[in-house]
Amino acid sequence: MDNFFFDFDNTLADSSNVAVVATQRAYQARNLAIPTRAAIVDYMGVPIEVSFAKMAQETLSVAELAALFTEFRQQYQQAERAGMTIFPGMATTIDALKTQGKQLFVASSKHSVPLQRNLEQIGLGQSFTAICGSDMVAHYKPAPDGILNLLKRFDLDPQRSVMIGDAKYDIQMGRRAGVATAGAMWGAADPVAVKEEQPIYVLATPAALLNL
Missing domain, CATH: 1.10.150 (DNA polymerase; domain 1)
Structure with a gap:
């Protein structure tokens, strides 16, 4: 990916x-x-x-x-x-992905201003190519608008892209956008619901992202 x-x-x-x-x-x-x-x-x-x-x-x-x-x-x-705290291993994983030349984005249900503020708070304020908050789309999750927005803005290949999320809505959004999906089980409040959406990848730790 x-x-x-x-x-x-x-x-x-x-x-x-x-x-x-x-x-x-x-x-x-x-x-x-x-x-x-x-x-x-x-x-x-x-x-x-x-x-x-x-x-x-x-x-x-x-x-x-x-x-x-x-x-x-x-x-x-x-x-x-x-x-609010960053998950253990997330910062080093993000750094490793960037070192590998991966493009990193955030597609969130938050508005973009608090989203950027929260990224700054956990030390990831400068880690992403771009963000897409709920104030930047016409239709909210599980609609695919957030991902489609970023795919179009940066001319990205959906077949080389993956959505990572802890909730069923993230998996549904990724599937509808035509990208791969990964369940972030380290933060999932309802792991069963996430797995029922049949994400392509089921990840136990942030470090597992390095193998996609």
């Missing part, structure tokens, strides 16, 4: 607790029923523009959802300062 597309949350960085805490605090702040940890984890990998309405027990207006999104982003920025 020549081109590597990474999800961010729970693929590059261990951030599941950050998302759970920020989500629950956001719903609480807006006086809404607080989603369970299991419900939040199940929707990880899906943009909040899609998942938050589904997790809410109440019917929310467009304005109420917008306020909830804003509250979440504020809560997330507070929670991320102490609760």
